[in-house]
Structure formats: structure tokens, C-alpha cells
Amino acid sequence: MRQDVVKKVSVHPKGSLETLSQREVQQLSEVGSGSAYELFRQCALAILNTGAQSDNAKTVLEAYRDFEVRIHQEDRGVRLELINAPADAFVDGDMIASTREMLFSALRDIVYTASDLGQPGADLSSSQGITDYVFHLLRNARTLRPGVEPKMVVCWGGHSISIEEYKYSKKVGHELGLRSLDICTGCGPGVMKGPMKGATIAHAKQRIINGRYLGLSEPGIIAAEAPNPIVNELVILPDIEKRLEAFVRVGHGIIVFPGGAGTAEEFLYLLGILMHPDNADLPFPVILTGPRCAEAYLRQLHEFVGATLGDKAQARYQVIIDNPSEVARQMAKGLKAVSQFRRERDDAFHFNWLLKVDESFQRPFDPTHDNMSALQLRRELPAHQLAASLRQAFSGIVAGNVKDRGIRLIEQHGPYEIHGDPSVMQPLDRLLQAFVDQQRMKLPGGTAYEPCYRVVS
Template identity: 60%
Template structure:
């Protein structure tokens, strides 16, 4: 994406945080320079009104790309005077940055990759505000899936070519051995011509992309995709890593999760924390449904040798709660990056064969059935968290859905600003269920705390209480 950047008004102005900042204006090129006057006016009005605070937080997150903090309020405290305004050009957009972090610039010019991410923020928030606001179709399952499709199409990440996109899930807070392993797997995937999609943050979301860049360079692949999919509630805690060249901001976690499974042709899970468990349970809740039992979807859990006990504990928890049928949907491969890549590559070939046979598109998995209850946003409150039905006797996919909501609530309490405020005001969430499920859940969460998978830095204070 080409950009035109004016000479900064203040090459190194200082905010009250004492960190160097820059004030300037930039002109996006691409999707944002071919807007109608009416669209520009609506975008300007939205950014000056209810959208402004959200735009400011997301913009600050990408301008501090590469930050080691997972506190969503840290960047705002470091750059209290930062602001962003969307102005109107003739059928185009002008973005004003005030007291922006100097780390996003070099010699007074915004870094090209950071500019792309910033334009993606404006693009996606604008599209959501203008195209989806008040959309009655969001009350139906097909309507929500269509909205997900439109958001991904508007972000230009739907690629009508042979299936080759691997979604990689895993924690933002992982050790060096695990991080190096994610790079090794990404390298092996890249050698086989596979592109990478992650949650866009650090740790296991960055490693596979970093490994793939080397392999893609060796294979002289120039049109590569490193897609990062996030949502407003989490982007401030997990700023996009610098390798992401296609950033997509979905309106909420449910549409983010649906984007992963509609866009990707296979999924690899690295070690992580509660967010990774949420993703695993979301996918299992879909694949366990009878409507999806025939679909090809390679699903691999992998990590270095030291991570074997981690996956054993995850596997044990899934078998206890959802049964062996759920465990049969994934394959665990330990300490063998090449085998992971070969298994995924062959699995994606079967996905291609099935899509051809069913005349389904390569770039969006329309055949996958995602029920409305998995698509509707779950906003974790103390009442809703306490009311989750975590008991035996339910259909496995229904229990998986509520377990996913439990982990989603813990993620919110850990790193999302709204969730953190609820915990500060009312204390930890309480989670109730059958004693054996609660015992297994408590053991799993305690292990995450001990292994420092909940937070990157600082002491972790649990935002939950497991009640047997």
C-alpha cells in the first residue's frame, strides 16, 4: 500500500508522559481513497462521535506494535495526549495524528508497515460502523456469516487460489523454547508454500509468521500472507506484531473466531493459556455437531518436548468433559516441526479435494455450520458466568460452547478493559459445575498460573473462583 506522508508538524514533540511523540497527518491509499463524499462524511462523523474512543485505543495499539505489555491500559498511560482524527479530503481521507508514539516513525516518517496497520484500523472500524450498524440480518445465523464474509472481503484477505492458509493459535505469554518451536513450525510450513494466519499478537502468534518469512524468502515466494485477526476488546492488550501484513479487526470475539474457521484451511495449536483453550473449545463445539461431521478440517496440537505435559493435561480435560469423540478430532504431535507441516500439507490437500467435490469456495468455508448461539456475543458478567451450565449429561457440543464461554470470561477478566473493570468493582467471577469438571478446570487454570501463561509480566491475581 503506497502512502503520502507530509513533513511532521513537530518532529519530536513531548507529551506529559516524557516519551517522544510526533504529530503529523497521513493520507491512506487503497480502499480508503476511493470513498464517496457521503461515506467520508459518515466516517468522519462516526470517528468524532461514539467511535472516537474505540478508534483512538485501536490506533494506539498498532502505533505501539511490538510492545511487550499485555495491560490494555498501559499504552494510554504512556501516551495520555495521543489523539487521532479522521478528516475529509475530496472523496478521500486524511488522518491526523497528535502526539503519536515516536517508535512508529523513522526520521520523522511513519514506518510503512505501521501505516498499513493504522489504515486497517480505520477501514475496519469504519466498515463496521457504516455497513453493519443496525443491520437486522445480524439477528440470524446466515446474516452473521454473511457479515463476517463482507468484513473479510472488505479487508481484501479472501484469496481465490489453491487452499494454503494455516491458522495458528497459541499464547501471547510463552517461554523462549516454545517460541523458538513456533518459528520452526512456521519455517516448515513456509517451505511448503503455506501462508499463516494468527491472532496477530506476540508469542505463538508471531513465531510462525517469523519462521515462515525465512522459508518464503528461500522459496522466492513474493505474494505472501501473514494475516492477523483481532477484535477491539483485545487489540490493546495484544498489539499486532510487525510481521502482520494483513490486519483485520472484527467487531467481537465470536466473529473473530468464526473468521478463523471460515478463512483457514487447517488449524495448528501451540501452547497457550485460557485464550487458547477458548479457541480449542470453540472449534470442538463446531466440529462435534452432526452437520459438520463429514467436513475435512486438519487440527493439530503441537509443541516442544517440554510442552508434552501441557497437551496431556489439555487432552485429559477434553476427554473428561467432552469425551473421546472430541479428542479424536485432533492430533497431538510433539517436537517434530517437519511432521506437523507434512501432516498439515496433506490435510489441506484433502480439504481441496472435498471443496472441489462439493463445489465450495477455496477462500471461505461456506459449508461449515456455525449455530446462532455460538455467533451471538457473550459479554461476561458475574451473573452470566455463574449461570453457565457446566454439567455432565449435555450434548458434547453444547457443553463445549459453555466451557468456551467460561474461558472467554477469564480472558476478559485478564486482559480486556471492560472485564478488568468488572473484576475490580465486583471481585472474581464465580464458575459453577459438576465437582469433577470443576476439579479438572481448577487444576488446568492453576497450571496456567504456575507456568506464567496468564500474563506476560507482573504477579497474576486470579479474576475467577472455581466453585465445586
């Protein structure tokens, strides 16, 4: 529902974009009349709408149709003029500091991607070129910290979770923070917030004043899931594939909490990469965990992996039920192995160059009805290739659930059809139905969930 708005306000940069050349300022100001404007407007609205209980980009955009953001060039940089901005982003007329930082981070990343700032020498036609591009995006955002020991733990999980699952993710984050580990998530609500919140308390107890709470997003996701205010480093990658690659390149280990289709997409992406023959000996700690009340869900996901990708895929991660301290201990132990491995091979601590990411995991997947029905979901495929196709199926479901374009495609053409072998389709159908029954597809409340897909054997 539409809330109060601030009719007109000007905001100057803080956190990024304070020091710019005249050419860079000109490029930024030109966004106001270029093709990137609407993209920035959507992301800016989502950031200003932090805290709202909505995961539907279309609903948010329609609620603030008269919101505008204007980019003005000044002698020493840029100024944003906001029209009809959500009032919750302000306190006594001043924008909340974290909101202002994220707002200009979004401008930085979108302009860097859309303008020639990000394009010289960019080679998006090859796998190595795409990896280099991800590296440059992260370096431009000042995310890469050379020389820092491996301690960035990526936490994946759902935004639509129970209060027990949220509290558990917070406890795990607390245990990680007590061990001086940093947190990286998709930056939204739910599991993307819980570990960060727990870590902030633990970092305070350990007198750590430079704790990192890194949020990695992409325009379609951030428009539906506003960043949580704990994030102190926000990076918006141009698409879901580059976002996922950024996770596995900057993260040193990954914890997967309960979630829905988006979490399954991330988990399958990770398993597909780790199962590539070139990554067989590369240490990368992965833990699947949740509270006791989520044990059935965790077992379902574990069984789905076994039924579709096999026991070798299951061997690439641990399952730990209802034991936050053990999760943190095992992760810390795994990070020591990562550190030793990279020292022996002279690989960077801040970017995992040795990890092989196959091109099938890097090419953007457009979830049209034709592309979804054409997915190759056959049991005889090599496991890492089947994982890539399953990842794309879940990516389409996420788009149909929460992304503006995906929602509109479903409204126009009906549910996606997903075809494949019965040996793959039956476990997939069971897992998706469990997500629906457990209300893991959308935020609770409102109308009953209408599936945006149909599984066809």
C-alpha cells in the same frame, strides 16, 4: 512505562482507503465526532504501540491519556492527524509502512462496522445472517481470494510463552512456508508472531513474493495485544465471536500451540464446532503441538478435553510433540483432503460455507459476573453444547486478565465465580491452576498474577 511521543503528525492512507467516494469520505470524517471514535482511538494507539511489552489495555490507555487522533476530510480522501503518538511508530519522522497500513485497516473495519456501510440488509438475528455478515466484513477487507487453492493455515497459541515455545512455533512456521503455505494468526506477539516470522524466511527461500500473513483481531484484544509488524493483512472483527468464526471460515487447517486461557477458548470453540453432528464428515485438519519442554502442558490440555468432552473430541485432532517437519507434512496432507472435499461439493476455497457453526457459538458473550456464574457446565450436556459453555468461561477469564472493561469489572466486584458439576469443575480447576503455575495467564514480570476467577463445584 510511557515512552517518547511525536507531538503532531499527519498521515495519509496506504494499503486501503486510497479510493473513496465523497459519501464514504464524509462517513469516515464523521467518526471523529461519533460513538466509534473512542474505539478507533484505542485500536490506533495499540497499533502505534507495536513492540511494547504490555498485555494490559488499561495500562496502555492510561500511559497515553493525551493521545488523540483526528480524521480530516480532503478532496481525494482522508487524512489522520495524530497528537502525542508513540515515537516508536516512526523512523526519522516518517511512520513505519506496516504501521501505516494497519492503522488505516483499523479505520476501514471500525467504520464499516459502525456506519451504514456495513449495515444494509444485515441480519444479525439468525445464524445464517451472522455468517453472511462475517463474509461481508472479510470481503470488504479484500481478504477473500477466489480460486486460490486451500493453503491458509491458522496458528493459535499464547502471547505469554517461553522462548523455547516461541522458537518452536517459528520452526513450524518455517516448515509451513517451505511448503508454500500461508499463515493466519491472532496477529499479536508470541505464537501469533513466531509462525509468521518463520514463514517469511521460508517464503524468501522459495522465492515467494506474495506470501500472506493474515491477522484477525477484535477491538478488546487488539487494545491489549498490538499487532506484530509482520502482518500484511489486518482485519478487525467487531467481537470475539465473529473473529473466531472468521478463523474457521477462511482457514483451511488449524495448528494449536501452547498458550493460556485465550488458546483454550479458541481450542474449545473449534472442537465444539467440529463435534456438531452436521460437521461429522467435514475434513478440517487440526494439530496440537509444541516442543518437548511443553509436553506436560499439551498432555494436560488433551486430558482436559477427554475428561470434559470425551474421546470423540480427542479424535478430531492429532497431538505431535517436538517435530516441526511432521506437523507441516500432516497439515499439507490434510489440506489436500480439504481441497478434494470442496471440489466434490462445489464449495468455495476462500470461505468455508459448508461448515455448520451453531448459533450458540455466534452470539456475543458479555462476561459480567452474573453471566459467568450462570454458565451451564454440566457433564450430561451434548458435547458441542458443553464446549460452547466452557468456551464462554475461558472468554470471561481472558476479559478479566487483559481487557479494559473486564479488568475494571474485577476491580469493582472481585473475581468471577464459575459454577458447575464437580466432574467438569475439577478438571477445569486443574487446568487453570497449571496455567497459573506455568505463567501462562499474563506476560512474565511485574506483580504476581491474581486470579480473576474462582471455580466453585
